[in-house]
Amino acid sequence: MQIQAISIPNKRQAALIQIDDLPPKNHEVKLRIDYVGLCGTDLSTFLGKNPLMTYPRIPGHEISGTIVALGDEVPLHRGYDLGRSVTVIPYSHCGSCAACLRGRFHACTYNQTLGVKCDGAMQEFFNIPFEKVLFADGLSAPHLALVEPLTVGFHAVARGRVAPSDTVLILGCGMIGMGAIIGASLRGAKVIAVDLDERKLALAKSFGAAFGLQPGRMTFRKKYWNSPRAWDQMSSWRPWGAPKPIGLPSKRSPTPARWSASEMPCMTLTSRLTWWSKRKWTSWDLAMQAPTTFRP
Numbered sequence: 241m242q243i244q245a246i247s248i249p250n251k252r253q254a255a256l257i258q259i260d261d262l263p264p265k266n267h268e269v270k271l272r273i274d275y276v277g278l279c280g281t282d283l284s285t286f287l288g289k290n291p292l293m294t295y296p297r298i299p300g301h302e303i304s305g306t307i308v309a310l311g312d313e314v315p316l317h318r319g320y321d322l323g324r325s326v327t328v329i330p331y332s333h334c335g336s337c338a339a340c341l342r343g344r345f346h347a348c349t350y351n352q353t354l355g356v357k358c359d360g361a362m363q364e365f366f367n368i369p370f371e372k373v374l375f376a377d378g379l380s381a382p383h384l385a386l387v388e389p390l391t392v393g394f395h396a397v398a399r400g401r402v403a404p405s406d407t408v409l410i411l412g413c414g415m416i417g418m419g420a421i422i423g424a425s426l427r428g429a430k431v432i433a434v435d436l437d438e439r440k441l442a443l444a445k446s447f448g449a450a451f452g453l454q455p456g457r458m459t460f461r462k463k464y465w466n467s468p469r470a471w472d473q474m475s476s477w478r479p480w481g482a483p484k485p486i487g488l489p490s491k492r493s494p495t496p497a498r499w500s501a502s503e504m505p506c507m508t509l510t511s512r513l514t515w516w517s518k519r520k521w522t523s524w525d526l527a528m529q530a531p532t533t534f535r536p
């Protein structure tokens with residue numbers, strides 16, 4: 241039997257394809273895919289700007305699915321019930337590299353991210369090792385697909401040990417920045433959101449930001465990004481705070497190793513800013529034109 245999948249066969253191409261519907265291997269759970277988020281990473285893949293991946297690729301790493309079949313070695317007593325709605329950890333791990341041996345599976349040297357290094361979940365059914373399946377009973381199917389992207393910002397807030405007495409400046413209110421805004425707000429911090437797009441600032445306020453700042457586009461770029469000393473200037477804030485970059489820095493924005501220490505408050509620089517620095521002002525608009533969820 242064959243199922244449908246969305247494939248990116250090459251740069252700036254997308255196609256609905258037919259692939260084999262494989263049974264789950266012994267340690268795998270078979271999911272019916274309910275929702276898949278469209279991430280900035282997928283957009284980069286589509287535009288040919290993701291250096292980590294190869295074509296053709298089925299994208300999809302923000303996953304909401306329902307268990308429909310189990311491999312023979314899946315431990316039934318751990319709750320892998322048929323019909324249960326779940327989400328998925330989209331990162332693989334080898335179990336034997338230095339990171340894995342420390343229990344930091346998310347940092348595995350040989351990670352194969354779904355939809356980037358191997359085919360992702362933009363398909364009708366998807367098999368995944370049972371240990372990568374997460375239960376979150378009570379969340380709706382669309383919300384399960386939001387768990388993975390929101391955890392990025394939540395993780396930064398946790399690393400920054402944000403406390404109720406903190407004022408947190410979030411630069412960039414894309415999906416990742418929104419996660420940081422929600423996470424910091426839930427911890428009781430006062431959040432200042434900064435973005436070029438007033439629609440995103442309105443969203444940021446509805447998610448808990450106390451203030452929204454919209455700097456002039458050129459001013460922002462000239463002053464805070466294109467300046468070769470910008471990152472050094474930011475690090476001079478250390479007497480009263482510490483920046484926390486999130487995302488993929490461009491060549492122009494080397495991330496000093498000294499910023500990796502966990503300090504507060506946190507600041508996010510999303511990959512959206514990287515795009516801005518390359519004059520890709522329309523990335524958000526491009527993303528809004530595409531369907532944000534895929535329902536087979």
Ligand SMILES: [Zn+2]
Pocket residue numbers: 279280281301302389
């Ligand atoms: Zn993503």
Ligand SMILES: [Zn+2]
Pocket residue numbers: 333334335336337338339340347348349350351
């Ligand atoms: Zn590993």
